[in-house]
Amino acid sequence: MSNTSPIMNNQSPKKIGITGQKGFVGSHLYNTLGLFPEEFERVEFQKEYFEDTDKLDEFVSQCDVIVHLAALNRHDSEQFIYEMNVGLAQKLVDSLKRTNSKAHVLISSSTQEERDNLYGKSKREGRQAIVNWAQENGGNVTGLIIPNVFGAFGKPYYNSFIATFCYQLTHGETPTIATDGEVKLIYVQELVYTIINEIRSEKSNPELLIEPTSTKKVSEVLSLLNDYKTRYFDGGEIPVLNNQFEHNLFNTYRSYIDHKTHYPVKFVQHTDPRGAFVEVIRLGIGGQCSFSTTVPGITRGNHYHTRKIERFAVIKGKALIQLRKIDTDETLDFYLDGTEPAYVDMPIWYTHNIKNIGEEDLYTIFWIDEPFNPEDADTYFLEV
Structure with a gap:
């Protein structure tokens, strides 16, 4: 499923x-x-700006659109959460007034607004403070009432139960269910494109209820994640992904794997007098499988994907596979040798490449979960 859309x-x-x-x-x-x-x-924004009115005003005065996402979700003290979230919204309002800003302000709130807790109260009052500023100063505001968000790189024990489960299942821990209720969910990338579409619309909506894209019981999610651990993490198999939710959940799960210790994964190689045999990939889904040769010294790739699932399998020759999450400086290096065939899977939002570092041709099998479509390639070029 494509989330991209054309320039307006x-x-x-x-x-x-x-x-x-x-x-x-x-x-x-x-x-x-x-x-x-x-x-x-x-x-660019840095959280320290909230403690420096000059820097905050400089930031606000530059913006045509401000998306106010800064908030505290968890703390030992609910009162501290309340004061922090309301205080951040008020600091933004004060800056908007000082700079006579006409920015379109989108503020994230939560479906917990209606609950009887201080977190929900803090989100409701913060949103209302921005709405009041807009009404009094001719501003433009969108209040985003957001359900539970999950996705790659969420903070375990903080952002969502899915983040916690994924972390536990990739780090030798066993998840437990406290309350097996139904949860309304939205994938982070679906939320992001909703926000972008609201930016493009340039319309005010002080109370925009963001609809969840799925509703799941906690036990249902955990069952899927346990299956991903058994089939994919332990067995290297790409599991059956029946719908967009499962595809998003699988990519979320993959993001919690410690790539440094998990890859490269060596294949089981069967040899007899005829030669050798290796099973490269076992699939519960389709996709596109390709074979390439690469001459010594040449590098392929240097791009990243936001949704695609991809495997690089080195069959012959010597290769260096490199990964780097696009908003970090850390590069992960994996050395593979065809004498012990192995693979590395590409996480979403990691730019990656493969280089022939040997003296003979490099033989590589590439698998990706969807055929290449030049009009929606989900391939963004960036040097590792």
């Missing part, structure tokens, strides 16, 4: 600032906006 016009790029830029949703939104450089220009 030929005007100069909208300047977008995100409070909470390095948080779970904020980092996904920031990285996705970077896929549309002709439409959006990102204004």
